[in-house]
Amino acid sequence: MRKTIPSSIIRQLFTLLIIILFFFVIAKEMVPYLGGILGAITLYVLLARFQKKLEEMNWRPSIAAGLLILISSITILAPIIGIGLLFTSRVKSLMNNRDAIESQIKSQVNSIEDYVGYDLSSQIDFSKIGGVVSSSLKDLVSSGLTVFIAIGLMLFILYYLLVFRKTWQKAALEYLPLKRDNIETLGTKSLELVKSNAIGIPLVAVLQGVIALAGYYIFGVENPLFWFVITTIGSMIPFVGTALGIVPVCLILLSQGETGNAIGMLIYGTAVVGATDNVFRLVVQRKLADIHPLITLFGVLVGVPLFGFIGLVFGPLLVSSFLLLVKIYKAEYGVHEHENNERLKAEVKSGSP
Numbered sequence: 001m002r003k004t005i006p007s008s009i010i011r012q013l014f015t016l017l018i019i020i021l022f023f024f025v026i027a028k029e030m031v032p033y034l035g036g037i038l039g040a041i042t043l044y045v046l047l048a049r050f051q052k053k054l055e056e057m058n059w060r061p062s063i064a065a066g067l068l069i070l071i072s073s074i075t076i077l078a079p080i081i082g083i084g085l086l087f088t089s090r091v092k093s094l095m096n097n098r099d100a101i102e103s104q105i106k107s108q109v110n111s112i113e114d115y116v117g118y119d120l121s122s123q124i125d126f127s128k129i130g131g132v133v134s135s136s137l138k139d140l141v142s143s144g145l146t147v148f149i150a151i152g153l154m155l156f157i158l159y160y161l162l163v164f165r166k167t168w169q170k171a172a173l174e175y176l177p178l179k180r181d182n183i184e185t186l187g188t189k190s191l192e193l194v195k196s197n198a199i200g201i202p203l204v205a206v207l208q209g210v211i212a213l214a215g216y217y218i219f220g221v222e223n224p225l226f227w228f229v230i231t232t233i234g235s236m237i238p239f240v241g242t243a244l245g246i247v248p249v250c251l252i253l254l255s256q257g258e259t260g261n262a263i264g265m266l267i268y269g270t271a272v273v274g275a276t277d278n279v280f281r282l283v284v285q286r287k288l289a290d291i292h293p294l295i296t297l298f299g300v301l302v303g304v305p306l307f308g309f310i311g312l313v314f315g316p317l318l319v320s321s322f323l324l325l326v327k328i329y330k331a332e333y334g335v336h337e338h339e340n341n342e343r344l345k346a347e348v349k350s351g352s353p
Helices: 007-056 061-096 098-116 126-142 144-163 165-175 180-218 224-235 243-255 259-287 293-333 337-350
Strands: none
Touching: 007 061, 007 144, 007 165, 007 180, 007 293, 061 144, 144 165, 165 180, 180 224, 180 243, 180 259, 180 293, 224 243, 243 259
């Protein structure tokens, strides 16, 4: 007698197929705004305990959430928007003066050729480089609408996460296919990852940027705030670091004939800014979980193409979360399940990544 598949199994598989199809369609359209979703989750993790305290003081959940969102917008979003406007205005200025900048670069290349006795100009297609840079800058400026929508989505989701946090927590316990102990472990480790990536990485970068900014003012660098932003961004990129801002500044000073300031800025950037990197990271890592540089590097490589500028923060968070889920899966379904659970709990208690 030929065996047949039970109709209940067929209906279940068909339902799962429809769910996966709908999820794929929704996820595909939400990818440009995924940064806003991650931002909402990140801020929720940081603000949930304050929401709980305000509610214990008999604040209405909606009013407490509104106040926390307002404070976070002023302290977090306002500086980011200000930096974005500064960067955008500078980018537009560079685009408007592209020909002058290109001729200046050619002049400097010719000077280098005379000094080293090697023909570099024939190896460089300046028009092609200028076109690529111009196109990239235009894409950067035109991405403002997507960022604006992502920020609005982030605040909207954050409000409902804070107001209905108990509902979300109950849903996580009910629908996540994990044991309760592993869900609690996942929550604890996720909190550590958020603090390390969303607080630790930007904090160290801003502190280094401030130290570099002092040097820019001391050595008379033009547009010091713009180079402060570039240096801060570079500090968040492994193996690139503050050199992203300091090296171009030194070259610009050198091209302007300010050899003394160029040498002074180079020494300051190497000795002072470089030394403070280790100090800041050591202090921050004592308070927050340490993130391996390779995780940060792969996070940046994944996050920047996916999220844009904020991918410098959310990229490492995404990679760290993926590795955490792999670890949780191994503890949940591995051969030595009990030993893995105990080891994972020990890691959480010790604070190791």
